[in-house]
Amino acid sequence: MISVTGIVLITFLVIVIIFQFKRKTIVVLMILPLFFLYTQWYEQKNTSIFPPHMTDFQGAIETIPKINGKVISFQYKTSREILVVRYKMNSAAEKRSLKNLEIGTYCFLNGTLKEPEPRSHYYGMNYREFLHNKNIHWILEPSQVDTGSCVKDNKKSLISSIKIWRSKSIKQLEAHFTKNTAGLMNALVFGYREKIETETLESYQKLGLTHLLAVSGFNVGIVSYFLYLLFVRLGMVKELAYVLIAIFLPVYIILTGGESSIVRAGIMGMIALCFIVFQKKISPVVLLSIVCITMLLWNPLYAFDLGFQLSFLMTFVLITSISLYKTTSNTQLLLITSFICSLFSFPIILYHFFEFSIWSLPINIVYIPFVSLVLFPVAIVVAAVAHFIPSFLYVLKIPVQFLFEGSVSILEMVQGINGTLLLGRPSSWLFLFYFLAILYVFYEWERKDRFQLRFCIPLIIVIMLQACFPYLNPSAKVSFINVGQGDSILIELPFRKAVYLIDTGGTIAFDKEEWEVADEEYDVTKKIVLPFLKGRGIRRLDGLILSHADMDHAGGTEFILKNFPVGNLYLPENKNLGELEIEIIESAKQNRIQMSYLRKGMQWGIGNSQFVVLHPSEKNSSANNRSVVLWVKLYKTSFLLTGDIEKEAEHEIINHFSRLKADVLKIAHHGSATSTTNQFLELTEPRFAIISSGKNNIYGHPAKEVMNRLKEQKVTIYRTDENGDIIFEATKGDLKIKSVK
Structure with missing residues (x-):
C-alpha cells in the first residue's frame, strides 16, 4: 500500500539511520528489506480463521460497550480472534438491561458475520482498513444479546481486573459530571475520548490541540515524577523507587487504553529507568529506535496508525533538535518546543484534516502548560477522590466543571475568530516536498545557530504552490x-x-421513541x-x-x-x-x-x-x-x-x-x-x-x-x-x- 503513512514511516526510519548510525548506515539499510519481507509474511497471516457461515460464538467483552441510540457495540474476544459486535436493540427495557454489560463478561452469541464496509469516500475513513490494522476482520450482528447468556468471570486475570477497574472509574466520572467535563477528564486520565462532545473535539482538532487529549510521554513523565516524590517521602531509596515506577508503568499503559502513543512512552520509560538503576547510559535516539523496532516487530501494522506516526516522529524531532534549545528561559523553551511540534506535524495534519489553524502555535503555548499542569493533575485528583472518597465529589463538582467547561468555552471563542488555512489534501509528491522544506528549516537553524525567518521560504513556496495549483489546472x-x-x-x-x-x-429523519434517539x-x-x-x-x-x-x-x-x-x-x-x-x-x-x-x-x-x-x-x-x-x-x-x-x-x-x-x-x-x-x-x-x-x-x-x-x-x-x-x-x-x- 503506497500511502502517506508509508512515506512518513520510511522518512522517519531513514532519518534515524542516516543521522544516528552514520558509518553503519549501509549495513542497517541492507537490513530494511528483511523487515519489509517480515511485514509481508505478517500480512499474509493477518486473515480470519472464522468461515463466513459461522453463527455461534463464545467469548468475552473486550472494550467498554458503547450505546448510541438503539445500537450497542463493543469488541468481542473469542479464543481465536477479535470481532466487533454491533446490535440493534428492540426496546427501552432491553436497552436498560444491556447498559449493565461490562468488560470481561463472557457471552454466548448467535448471529451473522458481515465484512466491514470498504472505503467508499475519497476523503473519508476506510473502516475496513482501520479494523484490519487491528487484526479484526468481521462484524458480528447478533440475533439477540441476552444478559442471561452472559456471565461474569470470577477468575479474572490481572489485565482483565485492571480493565474492569478502568471501566468502572470512567462510568463513575460520567455519573457525577456533565458529559463534556467527564469526557475530558476520562480522556486525560484513562485515554477514553468516546463521550467528549463533537463540538469540543472539533475545537481541539482545528486548533491543533488533539495531542493534548492523547495520553503520551508527558503524562508518563508527570505520573512518574509524582510517584517518585511519593516513594521518596515514604523513605524509599531512589533505586527502589525507580524499580517500583518501572513495575507500575505496564499497569498505567493498560489503565490508559494501550494506544500506541502511551505504549511508546511507557516502554521508553521502563527501559530508561532500568538503565538508571544499573547506572548505564543510552542515547535517547537509540532508545527510541529500539522501542520503534520492537513495536513494529510485535505488530507491523502499527506503522499505519496516525497516533504511532505522530508519537514517534514528534519524539524523534524533539530529541534530535536538542541543540536548538540553547536557552534557560522556560517561556522560550515552551515556544521552541511548540514551534517544532507544530511545524513537523503540519503536513500530517493537513493530509488527514485538510486545514491548519494559524492559532495553533499561540494556543499550544498557552494550553500545553495549562492542560499538563492544571487540567491533568486536577483530573487525576478527581479520579482518585471518586474511587476512595466518592461522597466528596459533590464538593468538587461545581469548581471542576467550571474549570473544564470554561477552558472549552475559550477554545470555542478562539475558533470563532477566522484563522484557518484550508489547503486540501496534499498529493504524495507535495507531501514529500513539505518534509524536505521543513528539514531544510532545521538544517539551516542548526547550521547558523539561530533561527531566521528566511529559512521558511521553501516551506512558504510549497504552501503557495498547493494553494495556487487548482487555479493553474x-x-x-x-x-x-x-x-x-x-x-x-x-x-x-x-x-x-x-x-x-x-x-x-x-x-x-424517521419518527423515533425517546430511547432510540442517538447522542x-x-x-x-x-x-x-x-x-x-x-x-x-x-x-x-x-x-x-x-x-x-x-x-x-x-x-x-x-x-x-x-x-x-x-x-x-x-x-x-x-x-x-x-x-x-x-x-x-x-x-x-x-x-x-x-x-x-x-x-x-x-x-x-x-x-x-x-x-x-x-x-x-x-x-x-x-x-x-x-x-x-x-x-x-x-x-x-x-x-x-x-x-x-x-x-x-x-x-x-x-x-x-x-x-x-x-x-x-x-x-x-x-x-x-x-x-x-x-x-x-x-x-x-x-x-x-x-x-x-x-x-x-x-x-x-x-x-x-x-x-x-x-x-x-x-x-x-x-x-x-x-x-x-x-x-x-x-x-x-x-x-x-x-x-x-
Whole structure:
C-alpha cells in the first residue's frame, strides 16, 4: 500500500539511520528489506480463521460497550480472534438491561458475520482498513444479546481486573459530571475520548490541540515524577523507587487504553529507568529506535496508525533538535518546543484534516502548560477522590466543571475568530516536498545557530504552490459524491474559475421513541460532503444549486450555508413552497446570501463551460417533476443532471429539446422505475450513466427495469452504492473517470 503513512514511516526510519548510525548506515539499510519481507509474511497471516457461515460464538467483552441510540457495540474476544459486535436493540427495557454489560463478561452469541464496509469516500475513513490494522476482520450482528447468556468471570486475570477497574472509574466520572467535563477528564486520565462532545473535539482538532487529549510521554513523565516524590517521602531509596515506577508503568499503559502513543512512552520509560538503576547510559535516539523496532516487530501494522506516526516522529524531532534549545528561559523553551511540534506535524495534519489553524502555535503555548499542569493533575485528583472518597465529589463538582467547561468555552471563542488555512489534501509528491522544506528549516537553524525567518521560504513556496495549483489546472471535474440515498454533485470549472455544488445530500429523519434517539444523529452533509469540499481545497462555493427541496437532496443546505462560504443560492422556480424550502430561504437571508430562481431557458457560460436550464417550466406539477434539470458542457464533454424528475417531466423535455445529447447522464430519482424511459435514453444517447443511491436502500433503487434499459442501450453504468465517489475529469481532448472502488 503506497500511502502517506508509508512515506512518513520510511522518512522517519531513514532519518534515524542516516543521522544516528552514520558509518553503519549501509549495513542497517541492507537490513530494511528483511523487515519489509517480515511485514509481508505478517500480512499474509493477518486473515480470519472464522468461515463466513459461522453463527455461534463464545467469548468475552473486550472494550467498554458503547450505546448510541438503539445500537450497542463493543469488541468481542473469542479464543481465536477479535470481532466487533454491533446490535440493534428492540426496546427501552432491553436497552436498560444491556447498559449493565461490562468488560470481561463472557457471552454466548448467535448471529451473522458481515465484512466491514470498504472505503467508499475519497476523503473519508476506510473502516475496513482501520479494523484490519487491528487484526479484526468481521462484524458480528447478533440475533439477540441476552444478559442471561452472559456471565461474569470470577477468575479474572490481572489485565482483565485492571480493565474492569478502568471501566468502572470512567462510568463513575460520567455519573457525577456533565458529559463534556467527564469526557475530558476520562480522556486525560484513562485515554477514553468516546463521550467528549463533537463540538469540543472539533475545537481541539482545528486548533491543533488533539495531542493534548492523547495520553503520551508527558503524562508518563508527570505520573512518574509524582510517584517518585511519593516513594521518596515514604523513605524509599531512589533505586527502589525507580524499580517500583518501572513495575507500575505496564499497569498505567493498560489503565490508559494501550494506544500506541502511551505504549511508546511507557516502554521508553521502563527501559530508561532500568538503565538508571544499573547506572548505564543510552542515547535517547537509540532508545527510541529500539522501542520503534520492537513495536513494529510485535505488530507491523502499527506503522499505519496516525497516533504511532505522530508519537514517534514528534519524539524523534524533539530529541534530535536538542541543540536548538540553547536557552534557560522556560517561556522560550515552551515556544521552541511548540514551534517544532507544530511545524513537523503540519503536513500530517493537513493530509488527514485538510486545514491548519494559524492559532495553533499561540494556543499550544498557552494550553500545553495549562492542560499538563492544571487540567491533568486536577483530573487525576478527581479520579482518585471518586474511587476512595466518592461522597466528596459533590464538593468538587461545581469548581471542576467550571474549570473544564470554561477552558472549552475559550477554545470555542478562539475558533470563532477566522484563522484557518484550508489547503486540501496534499498529493504524495507535495507531501514529500513539505518534509524536505521543513528539514531544510532545521538544517539551516542548526547550521547558523539561530533561527531566521528566511529559512521558511521553501516551506512558504510549497504552501503557495498547493494553494495556487487548482487555479493553474486546466482540467474540469465533476464529482458524484456518495451520500447514500441522496444526491450531491460538485462541479469544478477549469482553472477553478467557479465551483458549483448541486444538492447537499441529507439525512432523512424517521419518527423515533425517546430511547432510540442517538447522542449525535448521523449528518451525511457534515460527515461526507463538507470533508469532500475541504479535501479538494475548496474555500468557497460560487453557487449552491438545489434541484428541489426533498430532504435527500437539500437536507444539508442549512448546514452548508452556516458553515461554508457560499456566493449564490439557486432554487427551482416554485410557487408552492414546502416547509424545508421556507427554512432554507430564511437561512439564506440570515446569512446574507444572494438567491436566484431557475427556470427553463436560463443559461450562463464561463470560459469553455456552458450551463443550460432545461427544467422546470411554468407548468404546475409534483415536487419531483419540479426538479431543476441542468445540461452542462465542459470542453467537449456534456453532462445531463436530472434531479428526481419522472417520466412526465422527461416527456416535456423531449418535446422541447429534440436535439438533446449528453455524454454523461445522471439517472433521475436514484434509478426509480418512474424515470429513465426508453425515449429519453434514445434522445440523450449517453455513454455513461450515474446512479446515486444508498446501499441496500428500502426503496429497491435502482429498479431492474432501469438497469435493463441502460444495458440494452450499452451504457456504461457507475453507481455510488457500488463504486463510491465517482469523479469525471474533462480536458480539451480527453475524459478520465475514476472511482473509490
